[in-house]
Amino acid sequence: xxxxxxxxxxxxxxxxxxxxxxxxxxxxxxxxxxxxxxxxxxxxxxxxxxxxxxxxxxxxxxxxxxxxxxxxxxxxxxxxxxxxxxxxxxxxxxxxxxxxxxxxxxxxxxxxxxxxxxxxxxxxxxxxxxxxxxxxxxxxxxxxxxxxxxxxxxxxxxxxxxxxxxxxxxxxxxxxxxxxxxxxxxxxxxxxxxxxxxxxxxxxxxxxxxxxxxxxxxxxxxxxxxxxxxxxxxxxxxxxxxxxxxxxxxxxxxxxxxxxxxxxxxxxxxxxxxxxxxxxxxxxxxxxxxxxxxxxxxxxxxxxxxxxxxxxxxxxxxxxxxxxxxxxxxxxxxxxxxxxxxxxxxxxxxxxxxxxxxxxxxxxxxxxxxxxxxxxxxxxxxxxxxxxxxxxxxxxxxxxxxxxxxxxxxxxxxxxxxxxxxxxxxxxxxxxxxxxxxxxxxxxxxxxxxxxxxxxxxxxxxxxxxxxxxxxxxxxxxxxxxxxxxxxxxxxxxxxxxxxxxxxxxxxxxxxxxxxxxxxxxxxxxxxxxxxxxxxxxxxxxxxxxxxxxxxxxxxxxxxxxxxxxxxxxxxxxxxxxxxxxxxxxxxxxxxxxxxxxxxxxxxxxxxxxxxxxxxxxxxxxxxxxxxxxxxxxxxxxxxxxxxxxxxxxxxxxxxxxxxxxxxxxxxxxxxxxxxxxx
Numbered sequence: 001x002x003x004x005x006x007x008x009x010x011x012x013x014x015x016x017x018x019x020x021x022x023x024x025x026x027x028x029x030x031x032x033x034x035x036x037x038x039x040x041x042x043x044x045x046x047x048x049x050x051x052x053x054x055x056x057x058x059x060x061x062x063x064x065x066x067x068x069x070x071x072x073x074x075x076x077x078x079x080x081x082x083x084x085x086x087x088x089x090x091x092x093x094x095x096x097x098x099x100x101x102x103x104x105x106x107x108x109x110x111x112x113x114x115x116x117x118x119x120x121x122x123x124x125x126x127x128x129x130x131x132x133x134x135x136x137x138x139x140x141x142x143x144x145x146x147x148x149x150x151x152x153x154x155x156x157x158x159x160x161x162x163x164x165x166x167x168x169x170x171x172x173x174x175x176x177x178x179x180x181x182x183x184x185x186x187x188x189x190x191x192x193x194x195x196x197x198x199x200x201x202x203x204x205x206x207x208x209x210x211x212x213x214x215x216x217x218x219x220x221x222x223x224x225x226x227x228x229x230x231x232x233x234x235x236x237x238x239x240x241x242x243x244x245x246x247x248x249x250x251x252x253x254x255x256x257x258x259x260x261x262x263x264x265x266x267x268x269x270x271x272x273x274x275x276x277x278x279x280x281x282x283x284x285x286x287x288x289x290x291x292x293x294x295x296x297x298x299x300x301x302x303x304x305x306x307x308x309x310x311x312x313x314x315x316x317x318x319x320x321x322x323x324x325x326x327x328x329x330x331x332x333x334x335x336x337x338x339x340x341x342x343x344x345x346x347x348x349x350x351x352x353x354x355x356x357x358x359x360x361x362x363x364x365x366x367x368x369x370x371x372x373x374x375x376x377x378x379x380x381x382x383x384x385x386x387x388x389x390x391x392x393x394x395x396x397x398x399x400x401x402x403x404x405x406x407x408x409x410x411x412x413x414x415x416x417x418x419x420x421x422x423x424x425x426x427x428x429x430x431x432x433x434x435x436x437x438x439x440x441x442x443x444x445x446x447x448x449x450x451x452x453x454x455x456x457x458x459x460x461x462x463x464x465x466x467x468x469x470x471x472x473x474x475x476x477x478x479x480x481x482x483x484x485x486x487x488x489x490x491x492x493x494x495x496x497x498x499x500x501x502x503x504x505x506x507x508x509x510x511x512x513x514x515x516x517x518x519x520x521x522x523x524x525x526x527x528x529x530x531x532x533x534x535x536x537x538x539x540x541x542x543x544x545x546x547x548x549x550x551x552x553x554x555x556x557x558x559x560x561x562x563x564x565x566x567x568x569x570x571x572x573x574x575x576x577x578x579x580x581x582x583x584x585x586x587x588x589x590x591x592x593x594x595x596x597x598x599x600x601x602x603x604x605x606x607x608x609x610x611x612x613x614x615x616x617x618x619x620x621x622x623x624x625x626x627x628x629x630x631x632x633x634x635x636x637x638x639x640x641x642x643x644x645x646x647x648x649x650x651x652x653x654x655x656x657x658x659x660x661x662x663x664x665x666x667x668x669x670x671x672x673x674x675x676x677x678x679x
Contacts, residue, residue, distance in 0.1 A: 019049035
């Protein structure tokens with residue numbers, strides 16, 4: 001059992017079967033009359049697993065957060081997956097199941113390209129074939145040159161170290177993150193994001209969870225460990241190839257179409273620039289001195305902020321059904337510059353299961369932020385003209401003139417009791433001042449506790465603790481403390497479950513006791529019974545009283561009694577001439593129905609003839625009746641003779657078109673003639 005606030009790490013969770021199609025074969029033995037025959041059995045099954053797209057419900061968290069800005073230089077990016085076995089559900093190396101088939105790579109703008117949605121056959125490097133069933137029909141891929149793979153991607157030996165299983169306590173909401181069994185798969189990157197201290201600008205990165213099936217050989221070989229980390233070294237930038245595409249300023253179209261320069265010529269241009277000591281190439285290998293003397297570039301930083309704001313606007317303005325797709329598509333901004341056909345080196349494609357972007361700024365590490373923090377006094381605000389904190393690499397202002405003095409801060413409003421006056425906006429929008437005192441006060445205080453005859457009063461909402469002090473302001477100290485405590489308590493599922501259980505059990509019982517007490521407050525007999533410690537008889541007595549009162553006041557307690565039968569809803573068109581409608585519908589004379597209505601006797605119907613319908617084709621109906629009767633008579637005679645049809649010559653006569661003369665036919669014809677005469 002994992003204790004609260006802690007977790008246990010497991011190296012891996014390798015499932016017995018990898019994703020794919022399987023055939024289950026066996027035999028089944030049946031015992032019949034001493035024999036034991038065997039029957040073969042064969043079943044087909046498929047083990048499924050994401051391959052080109054990770055379902056959103058499988059992603060519990062990402063670090064750094066998507067579309068965020070911060071100093072992420074001291075912690076490796078990672079993604080937490082709900083299914084513990086996912087990194088090992090496919091075999092990147094069939095000979096070693098410990099090697100995961102997923103890797104989290106982090107690339108900066110210009111180091112790779114994220115494609116639009118294409119067929120899954122185009123999501124891998126040409127020549128690589130992935131066999132077996134696929135989860136989707138279309139996906140996206142990461143296209144990176146060999147230089148980026150060599151410098152950024154993990155080695156095969158690193159992959160088992162970058163994925164693990166984390167076991168957490170389900171009651172720990174921060175660590176469990178909504179998981180259902182407490183086992184999480186974590187995939188980490190092998191690259192620390194860096195702030196560009198040469199150009200003094202933030203760097204935008206994209207973290208991509210990629211599929212390595214069939215391409216383990218592309219990964220770089222194991223490298224020799226180094227003691228120093230070259231944080232300022234440039235990995236790759238496709239913009240260099242665009243600049244040297246031709247002498248006219250750079251045109252990737254001309255490179256691709258081979259109208260002026262081939263891609264190899266572009267690489268030669270880069271090499272020539274490096275040989276001549278061009279200024280741009282010198283910037284590729286910066287030094288710490290250059291980083292300290294760099295000047296901030298607000299224009300470049302503003303370009304990044306525009307991309308970040310674009311993603312935020314897409315998330316707010318897109319319909320909810322398309323928001324997830326639109327946000328993921330907007331995060332690709334800055335990573336869509338074509339690479340294939342431009343660079344003069346191999347380009348590899350890796351399927352992307354999930355991706356998100358973030359930005360590493362120059363805010364510094366946690367230690368540097370804590371050392372440089374300037375809190376002033378609680379309740380103060382920065383003066384006019386205050387600007388955003390200057391990045392660490394920004395030099396001080398030039399010139400001999402001393403820097404301008406900072407604007408004076410307003411004096412804090414502090415009371416002797418330890419309260420601080422703060423700006424407060426009421427629910428109706430009024431800007432007022434309110435008092436606040438936190439748990440740590442600069443001097444001893446006497447805390448007043450409102451009491452009742454039963455003990456300290458309990459608040460149910462934070463507004464019950466808002467107090468108005470003698471100077472007319474509100475004291476929000478206890479209200480704020482109550483709300484913070486309420487939110488902390490509700491963040492724990494165990495506490496919420498205990499409250500709901502108490503509500504179901506104890507709250508209902510207490511409510512019944514109080515209602516019973518109010519109902520019997522003026523009843524002397526029940527009061528005497530309660531005083532005599534005969535509380536056990538209260539329940540039966542109360543039930544008997546309720547039953548007797550219900551019998552006396554049925555209408556008041558149970559409601560009005562509905563009659564067993566009621567007239568029902570009236571029909572308007574039947575109100576005028578009901579007998580006329582019945583006369584037409586029943587084909588009975590209206591006078592007969594009138595007599596029936598007056599006398600109530602049905603004897604008047606004895607002399608009424610049954611009406612017979614008339615049609616225009618009487619002969620056809622009579623012939624049909626004749627044929628039906630003949631067929632039924634033949635069937636009955638055949639059944640009586642044990643299935644042998646009687647040979648009376650009637651069949652041969654019917655075949656020749658002659659009608660046999662028998663008593664049945666004569667009777668039918670006589671009835672037909674009588675019907676014709678009467679009608």
